[in-house]
Amino acid sequence: MSNQQSFAKDEAAIRSLIETWTGAVRKKDIDAILRNHSPDIWMFDVPPPLQLKGIDAYRKSWDLFYAYSPDSPAFDIREMTITAGGDVAFAAALMRCVFVEANKDPVDLDFRLTIGLRKIDDQWVITHEHHSIPATQ
Amino acid sequence: MSNQQSFAKDEAAIRSLIETWTGAVRKKDIDAILRNHSPDIWMFDVPPPLQLKGIDAYRKSWDLFYAYSPDSPAFDIREMTITAGGDVAFAAALMRCVFVEANKDPVDLDFRLTIGLRKIDDQWVITHEHHSIPATQ
Numbered sequence: 370m371s372n373q374q375s376f377a378k379d380e381a382a383i384r385s386l387i388e389t390w391t392g393a394v395r396k397k398d399i400d401a402i403l404r405n406h407s408p409d410i411w412m413f414d415v416p417p418p419l420q421l422k423g424i425d426a427y428r429k430s431w432d433l434f435y436a437y438s439p440d441s442p443a444f445d446i447r448e449m450t451i452t453a454g455g456d457v458a459f460a461a462a463l464m465r466c467v468f469v470e471a472n473k474d475p476v477d478l479d480f481r482l483t484i485g486l487r488k489i490d491d492q493w494v495i496t497h498e499h500h501s502i503p504a505t506q
Numbered sequence: 507m508s509n510q511q512s513f514a515k516d517e518a519a520i521r522s523l524i525e526t527w528t529g530a531v532r533k534k535d536i537d538a539i540l541r542n543h544s545p546d547i548w549m550f551d552v553p554p555p556l557q558l559k560g561i562d563a564y565r566k567s568w569d570l571f572y573a574y575s576p577d578s579p580a581f582d583i584r585e586m587t588i589t590a591g592g593d594v595a596f597a598a599a600l601m602r603c604v605f606v607e608a609n610k611d612p613v614d615l616d617f618r619l620t621i622g623l624r625k626i627d628d629q630w631v632i633t634h635e636h637h638s639i640p641a642t643q
Contacts, residue, residue, distance in 0.1 A: 413620070418640065419616065420618065452622060453594060454592060456591040457595055461634045463556065481557065483550070483596075483636040497589070497596065497598045499638065501638030501641075503555065503556060504553055504554075505642065
């Protein structure tokens with residue numbers, strides 16, 4: 370494979386991984402959400418605290434997320450760029466999120482997402498996530 | 507060079523680039539701030555709007571920044587991890603920022619930072635920055 374073909378293959382693999390992850394979020398499938406994440410993931414989430422370290426803290430962040438959306442949320446990629454090398458990659462995206470709860474109005478929360486990945490044993494693994502909304506102050 | 511040596515060399519080059527950038531922010535040297543940035547940079551900044559595209563929008567974001575800090579701000583790396591491949595890299599960091607204005611109390615704004623880079627013509631270039639604070643809602 371040429372370098373160009375290799376980059377295209379890595380980019381496609383990462384796009385598929387991220388789309389599978391967003392699908393898992395919509396399905397509230399926590400095991401699938403965590404499937405391609407590093408035990409050492411460093412996360413910057415939308416709500417406080419400032420940072421979360423490790424897969425257990427990352428798993429708990431989804432409990433908080435689903436407290437806001439007991440029913441399946443919208444969690445869709447509006448725009449994404451993937452920058453893939455042979456062994457390290459990152460993706461930046463604008464995301465659409467809608468929290469859904471019976472007998473309440475849905476709540477829109479568009480946010481910005483950056484994902485960092487490393488290829489380990491020929492498999493892309495997410496080692497960093499940064500989710501945010503602009504400051505309101 | 508072995509792969510390990512090459513990764514260490516890239517990581518050191520990126521650390522130096524980011525430290526030079528934070529120094530330029532402290533010195534209010536806008537040309538130095540922009541020196542290693544892509545014309546197509548995609549930025550997610552702390553204040554609105556949701557996104558900024560291109561180096562001109564990126565440059566203007568610093569005008570807004572210095573409106574809050576007419577005197578030299580603190581802008582320091584508290585903790586940073588760099589994940590460098592041969593041609594793509596990203597860095598995640600917790601940052602200390604203090605806005606400074608004569609005759610006013612300094613204002614602390616600790617924030618989270620993710621930087622995405624691509625190696626172009628053997629030189630690391632920043633193509634993505636994501637700055638944020640946790641949501642207060």
